[in-house]
Amino acid sequence: MGRGDQDKRERRAREQIDKALARRDVESAVDAVLALDKAAREPLLALVAPAFRHALPDMQKASAWARLHTLAARAEQEPRLLSHAADEATVANARWPLFLACMRARDFARAGRIWRLLVETVNARVPALARAITAWIGGQGHISPQDVADLDVDRLPALSAADPRHGTESRTQLHLAPPAQPTSSAAAKEALYLLFATQPPVIVAETLRAWLERAPTDVATTLRKQGGSLALRELLLQASSGTPLVVPAQLLARLGDGAKDDLAQEILVATRLLITRVASKTPKRGESEALDALASALVRTTPFEDLAEILARDFARVPELAALARVTCQSALSRAASLPDQHLIPLWIQALHLNAPRPEAEPEDQLGLSGPTWLQAASREVCRRGKALANYCSKLDGHARNRMLSSLRWGQPGEIVADIMDVLWKDASEEVRGDLARMLPDFIEMAEQQSEYQLQDSLSLADMATVERIALAASKADPDLPFLAAGGLSVWRRFGLRSLPYCAELLPYALSQASKPSHRFEIVQAYVGSRVDIDAWLEVIAELSLGEAAMLPSLMVETCHAMIERFRTDRIALAHAIGRIVKLDLPFSLLKDVAHAYQRAVLADSAEPTSEDEEAQTLLRLMLGDRPKKSPGKSRTKRTKKAPRKTDPRSGTGQLELPLDENDA
Amino acid sequence: MNPADFADENPFHVLGIVPTLDPVAIKRAYFTALTKHPPHSDPEGFKRIRVAYEALGSRGEAASHVLSSAIDIEAELATLRAHHDAALAGAGQASSASAADAARVTRLTEGLARLDLETALTLFGREHG
Numbered sequence: 001m002g003r004g005d006q007d008k009r010e011r012r013a014r015e016q017i018d019k020a021l022a023r024r025d026v027e028s029a030v031d032a033v034l035a036l037d038k039a040a041r042e043p044l045l046a047l048v049a050p051a052f053r054h055a056l057p058d059m060q061k062a063s064a065w066a067r068l069h070t071l072a073a074r075a076e077q078e079p080r081l082l083s084h085a086a087d088e089a090t091v092a093n094a095r096w097p098l099f100l101a102c103m104r105a106r107d108f109a110r111a112g113r114i115w116r117l118l119v120e121t122v123n124a125r126v127p128a129l130a131r132a133i134t135a136w137i138g139g140q141g142h143i144s145p146q147d148v149a150d151l152d153v154d155r156l157p158a159l160s161a162a163d164p165r166h167g168t169e170s171r172t173q174l175h176l177a178p179p180a181q182p183t184s185s186a187a188a189k190e191a192l193y194l195l196f197a198t199q200p201p202v203i204v205a206e207t208l209r210a211w212l213e214r215a216p217t218d219v220a221t222t223l224r225k226q227g228g229s230l231a232l233r234e235l236l237l238q239a240s241s242g243t244p245l246v247v248p249a250q251l252l253a254r255l256g257d258g259a260k261d262d263l264a265q266e267i268l269v270a271t272r273l274l275i276t277r278v279a280s281k282t283p284k285r286g287e288s289e290a291l292d293a294l295a296s297a298l299v300r301t302t303p304f305e306d307l308a309e310i311l312a313r314d315f316a317r318v319p320e321l322a323a324l325a326r327v328t329c330q331s332a333l334s335r336a337a338s339l340p341d342q343h344l345i346p347l348w349i350q351a352l353h354l355n356a357p358r359p360e361a362e363p364e365d366q367l368g369l370s371g372p373t374w375l376q377a378a379s380r381e382v383c384r385r386g387k388a389l390a391n392y393c394s395k396l397d398g399h400a401r402n403r404m405l406s407s408l409r410w411g412q413p414g415e416i417v418a419d420i421m422d423v424l425w426k427d428a429s430e431e432v433r434g435d436l437a438r439m440l441p442d443f444i445e446m447a448e449q450q451s452e453y454q455l456q457d458s459l460s461l462a463d464m465a466t467v468e469r470i471a472l473a474a475s476k477a478d479p480d481l482p483f484l485a486a487g488g489l490s491v492w493r494r495f496g497l498r499s500l501p502y503c504a505e506l507l508p509y510a511l512s513q514a515s516k517p518s519h520r521f522e523i524v525q526a527y528v529g530s531r532v533d534i535d536a537w538l539e540v541i542a543e544l545s546l547g548e549a550a551m552l553p554s555l556m557v558e559t560c561h562a563m564i565e566r567f568r569t570d571r572i573a574l575a576h577a578i579g580r581i582v583k584l585d586l587p588f589s590l591l592k593d594v595a596h597a598y599q600r601a602v603l604a605d606s607a608e609p610t611s612e613d614e615e616a617q618t619l620l621r622l623m624l625g626d627r628p629k630k631s632p633g634k635s636r637t638k639r640t641k642k643a644p645r646k647t648d649p650r651s652g653t654g655q656l657e658l659p660l661d662e663n664d665a
Numbered sequence: 666m667n668p669a670d671f672a673d674e675n676p677f678h679v680l681g682i683v684p685t686l687d688p689v690a691i692k693r694a695y696f697t698a699l700t701k702h703p704p705h706s707d708p709e710g711f712k713r714i715r716v717a718y719e720a721l722g723s724r725g726e727a728a729s730h731v732l733s734s735a736i737d738i739e740a741e742l743a744t745l746r747a748h749h750d751a752a753l754a755g756a757g758q759a760s761s762a763s764a765a766d767a768a769r770v771t772r773l774t775e776g777l778a779r780l781d782l783e784t785a786l787t788l789f790g791r792e793h794g
Binding site: 104129136148269 | 745748767777788
């Protein structure tokens with residue numbers, strides 16, 4: 001390299017340094033110096049070294065530790081940056097921030113090299129400080145309390161107050177780290193006491209969980225027993241002070257999970273406490289879930305495990321224990337296949353009641369589309385034991401049976417409910433069949449709603465074929481009769497006709513499924529066919545009178561005529577029918593037709609009148625006595641005056657006074 | 666008095682025992698109570714303990730009563746505190762000492778970082794000067 005080039009480089013370096021120093025950019029000035037040969041740096045160091053030494057304390061005050069750490073490396077490359085034209089004290093003062101920056105950057109090797117140049121100065125004036133700093137470097141950033149014992153640290157200026165809003169954390173009140181994982185049972189006890197004494201409950205729970213995952217069996221047993229006892233103490237302390245119980249309760253439940261009977265007493269106490277809390281109607285957030293967790297642990301303990309079946313039934317009488325009952329039922333029914341009939345069926349019925357939706361439940365939940373799988377599995381098991389179920393149901397009183405049938409609809413898909421109804425029907429008494437038939441309209445409605453939700457899913461999946469099929473069926477349906485889509489239709493096809501004789505409310509569904517109008521009367525006959533009393537006919541007529549479909553009045557009249565034909569010789573049945581027609585407020589024309597039939601029956605029957613006759617005649621006199629038959633060409637008044645009235649020769653009182661057609665007479 | 670009048674009483678309380686599922690303990694408590702309220706001299710008392718005893722007759726009923734019995738928090742807590750509090754206090758003191766030591770060390774290292782060398786030497790030198 002020629003002398004000219006050298007000059008040029010030095011000139012350029014000088015220009016850079018001037019500019020850098022003008023803008024107080026010490027790093028650039030130092031870089032410009034270091035870019036030159038060592039020999040060529042000397043004249044420029046006179047400019048840069050004082051600025052360098054001057055900048056270091058400022059950086060320390062500004063906590064610019066990263067910049068200081070970089071400059072410490074530069075100072076090692078060119079020691080004259082510190083020492084050029086400076087006395088020993090100035091150099092030591094300049095080295096100090098560089099040393100601290102290396103310690104903070106955990107660059108202990110460089111810190112040690114700088115410290116070797118400082119130690120003599122420090123040791124001469126404060127040997128205790130020199131010892132502490134030497135230990136600090138030797139401990140790679142850690143100092144034992146003994147190493148600082150000789151220093152009065154209280155003389156140091158107070159540290160800035162903690163202010164999380166500014167990101168300033170407390171450094172004097174550091175949280176101690178949780179103790180290390182214990183490796184023996186004895187160490188486990190000490191570690192647990194230290195853990196519970198120093199850490200907040202959330203950290204305790206988290207630490208214990210981590211310890212249990214890695215602990216050998218004997219240590220884990222100690223951790224569970226001792227930890228459970230301490231968790232209960234914490235729980236009771238919280239309860240005593242009225243604070244939330246969730247964290248210690250969940251911890252105890254988790255510890256109890258693998259402890260079998262080691263923590264049975266603690267879990268029982270905690271469960272009782274949570275029951276009181278939940279039953280108080282003012283539980284804190286998460287306490288209901290904590291009770292579920294505790295109850296799950298409790299029913300796995302020996303004293304409660306063999307009682308699960310009994311408990312699930314008895315708890316129904318204690319409302320506060322509903323949560324516990326639900327868990328107990330679940331626990332027992334999850335092994336439904338191994339339960340004897342006498343336990344399985346009452347437990348399953350209890351579970352049905354417990355899973356019936358609350359009024360505030362979401363519509364989807366109310367439909368039972370998201371019912372628990374364990375209940376569905378238990379229902380299938382019950383279905384396999386249909387005879388036992390039918391036998392059990394036949395012994396229930398009407399209220400209990402209807403409650404069971406009502407709860408059966410919730411919490412499980414329609415096909416399971418249908419299967420259970422099927423097995424119940426097979427061996428059921430006439431009374432139970434009547435109950436099942438009366439449940440059918442609700443069941444059909446629920447199946448329809450389930451179909452609707454499934455249809456919405458189909459729509460989202462662009463299953464247009466299904467949508468079109470249902471739309472086509474709906475367009476052909478009678479708008480005044482209930483339309484059954486896929487869900488309700490399959491239920492109807494399975495149960496409709498056999499249930500019809502038991503429940504007149506099913507008639508509209510039956511009529512809606514009639515393929516031709518002429519079939520509708522056949523359906524009515526199917527309902528009344530198996531019934532020998534006139535009440536079945538009257539129920540049909542009453543049901544038809546409530547409908548809005550255009551064809552119903554004619555069907556009602558047709559049914560009424562069929563009824564009259566069927567009972568034309570039964571005077572008492574017709575008298576009873578008159579009373580019911582008036583009571584049900586059925587159309588007047590029907591009353592008139594039945595009255596005529598009754599009149600004919602009276603004339604043909606020589607038996608003595610009964611109380612039914614007297615009641616019917618009283619009603620007829622009230623309803624028809626002043627409504628004479630209107631004849632063509634004659635006024636009502638005239639006809640009333642002129643027409644001879646028929647009287648019942650056997651009544652002796654002339655009570656029956658019905659205007660009859662000429663044909664009737 | 667009608668036996669139904671006693672139905673709302675906690676049977677464990679009537680029999681004078683802590684809630685338990687142990688049938689032997691329940692029976693023993695019943696017979697002990699019976700000696701205090703014999704039927705011929707205290708028919709009302711006898712009816713009361715009889716109703717309580719019968720309420721605990723089935724295991725399910727006993728369990729229901731155990732679980733729905735109110736808990737004496739302070740008594741349960743006192744037992745656990747007697748068992749654990751000394752050890753917890755010892756662990757707490759040891760950890761407090763450790764925390765104080767840790768805070769002292771932190772204060773030194775953090776304090777030095779805020780001082781220039783001369784100030785630090787002057788500050789600590791006074792005790793030796």
